[in-house]
Amino acid sequence: MRISVLTDESGRIIGTMRPIEPAGSGPTHVRMTAGAGQKVLEVVLPEELSHLRSLVSLHDTHVVEIDGQEAHLVARKVMRQGV
Numbered sequence: 001m002r003i004s005v006l007t008d009e010s011g012r013i014i015g016t017m018r019p020i021e022p023a024g025s026g027p028t029h030v031r032m033t034a035g036a037g038q039k040v041l042e043v044v045l046p047e048e049l050s051h052l053r054s055l056v057s058l059h060d061t062h063v064v065e066i067d068g069q070e071a072h073l074v075a076r077k078v079m080r081q082g083v
Contacts, residue, residue: 001045003055005071006032011063014038016055041071049073 006015015032032074034040041064062073 001050002042003045004032005041005043005058005064006034007039007041007064008072009037009039011065011074013033013062016058018055021055041066043071043073046073 001021003019004017007013009056016033017030020030032040036075043064045055052058058073059074064071065074066072
């Protein structure tokens with residue numbers, strides 16, 4: 001599944017959005033708009049993360065890296081204190 005990700009210039013995730021299924025007379029197209037120093041990118045949500053009920057946890061655990069024309073979710077490196 002592809003998701004939309006709002007990032008800052010360093011790739012830190014600010015917002016996420018899954019594709020939505022139109023319901024009744026609800027909106028059929030919803031999108032995020034980037035502000036200054038931000039980008040909205042489409043990334044593939046890896047299978048191992050597809051179980052997440054909320055994508056908010058990605059904000060703390062992943063960043064977005066751009067490789068050529070493709071954007072990818074990458075696990076954040078955890079820095080241990082005192083090392």
